[in-house]
Amino acid sequence: MRLSSNSAAGMRHIRRRLLAWFRSTQRDLPWRRDRDPYHIWVSEIMLQQTQVQTVIPYYERFLQRFPTVAALAAAPEQEVLRLWEGLGYYRRARNLHRAARQIVERQNGKKSGFSKEPSFWSALPGIGRYTLGAILSQAYDDRVPALDANSTRVLCRWFARTDDPRSVKAQRWLWATATRILPRRGAGEFNQALMELGALVCSANRPTCLLCPVSDFCAARKMGLQEAIPRKAAPPRSIAVREVAVAVQKAGSVLLAKRPATASRWANLWEFPHGEVRPGETDASAAERVVGELTGLRIAIGRHAATVRHGITRYNVTLLGFLARHRSGRFRSSFYSEARWIAPKELAHYPLSSPQRRLAAILLREEVRE
Numbered sequence: 001m002r003l004s005s006n007s008a009a010g011m012r013h014i015r016r017r018l019l020a021w022f023r024s025t026q027r028d029l030p031w032r033r034d035r036d037p038y039h040i041w042v043s044e045i046m047l048q049q050t051q052v053q054t055v056i057p058y059y060e061r062f063l064q065r066f067p068t069v070a071a072l073a074a075a076p077e078q079e080v081l082r083l084w085e086g087l088g089y090y091r092r093a094r095n096l097h098r099a100a101r102q103i104v105e106r107q108n109g110k111k112s113g114f115s116k117e118p119s120f121w122s123a124l125p126g127i128g129r130y131t132l133g134a135i136l137s138q139a140y141d142d143r144v145p146a147l148d149a150n151s152t153r154v155l156c157r158w159f160a161r162t163d164d165p166r167s168v169k170a171q172r173w174l175w176a177t178a179t180r181i182l183p184r185r186g187a188g189e190f191n192q193a194l195m196e197l198g199a200l201v202c203s204a205n206r207p208t209c210l211l212c213p214v215s216d217f218c219a220a221r222k223m224g225l226q227e228a229i230p231r232k233a234a235p236p237r238s239i240a241v242r243e244v245a246v247a248v249q250k251a252g253s254v255l256l257a258k259r260p261a262t263a264s265r266w267a268n269l270w271e272f273p274h275g276e277v278r279p280g281e282t283d284a285s286a287a288e289r290v291v292g293e294l295t296g297l298r299i300a301i302g303r304h305a306a307t308v309r310h311g312i313t314r315y316n317v318t319l320l321g322f323l324a325r326h327r328s329g330r331f332r333s334s335f336y337s338e339a340r341w342i343a344p345k346e347l348a349h350y351p352l353s354s355p356q357r358r359l360a361a362i363l364l365r366e367e368v369r370e
Contacts, residue, residue, distance in 0.1 A: 022193035081351035095126030138188035145178035150198025245274035
């Protein structure tokens with residue numbers, strides 16, 4: 001039977017095969033164990049640009065601490081960020097927290113706090129078209145698509161779509177097709193099955209077509225194009241960046257500064273003062289300048305104690321950690337919103353970015369001297 005947009009019988013057969021495969025082979029993921037909209041919402045936000053196995057322990061810790069939307073809304077943002085630490089893309093956590101507060105305020109203390117109306121969800125920060133479809137279909141069985149990278153890849157291969165899936169024309173076709181192929185009932189399960197097929201079988205680089213329950217209907221496989229579809233974008237050219245971060249010590253304490261809410265990266269997280277090394281500077285002179293410019297403190301630079309490498313989009317960052325001693329001056333900054341002198345053991349209570357946390361772990365092994 002040939003897969004065709006005009007073949008209703010073929011599409012019914014595909015649905016039956018795909019759902020049977022999903023029910024027998026799906027991963028046992030904690031957010032699939034109920035249809036609670038809060039659980040689904042939290043999981044979908046965490047899963048954005050993050051692998052499933054990475055998300056699972058964060059999801060479980062997060063719900064243990066914030067079992068309801070009211071508990072999340074009542075929490076300080078710093079605690080939410082601390083629990084999110086390591087997942088990256090911290091704007092997701094801030095949007096989730098803001099949205100929880102909006103829900104609680106909007107519902108005025110009602111028990112559930114949620115509505116199945118699309119307008120309720122689409123008005124919340126951090127809710128895009130995919131997330132809206134995932135929540136509505138999985139929690140309420142609304143017949144709406146949820147199109148992610150995995151299901152996009154599956155649809156492009158099923159129908160041998162050779163153009164760039166990110167183009168306006170392709171996106172229009174993809175969302176229309178994802179809607180058209182949904183069953184009348186069980187849309188949430190079908191959406192998950194389509195994504196699961198992309199994650200486990202119809203993978204990006206080496207699809208295992210022999211394990212696919214619907215490979216007989218795949219136009220790309222029939223044409224031998226399953227590894228060429230969808231069209232892959234050229235990877236962006238990577239750029240090397242060199243930065244310094246300075247652990248300024250005074251009387252057994254270390255200086256920690258809070259990034260502003262308007263920062264493009266790591267907003268409202270804490271850090272050792274850090275910045276980029278300029279052309280012509282040594283690492284040590286850059287460290288001294290960065291502290292002076294960002295905090296107003298005069299310091300005596302000590303030794304280079306740590307190196308942390310990490311990536312941000314197309315940037316490959318080398319972060320050099322220096323120890324330094326406070327010589328004079330009081331904290332003043334036009335960038336950082338505040339700073340605190342804290343005991344090194346207190347670092348665990350502050351939300352830091354992943355590279356700064358790695359740096360802190362190394363520096364904590366160093367003896368803190370005045």
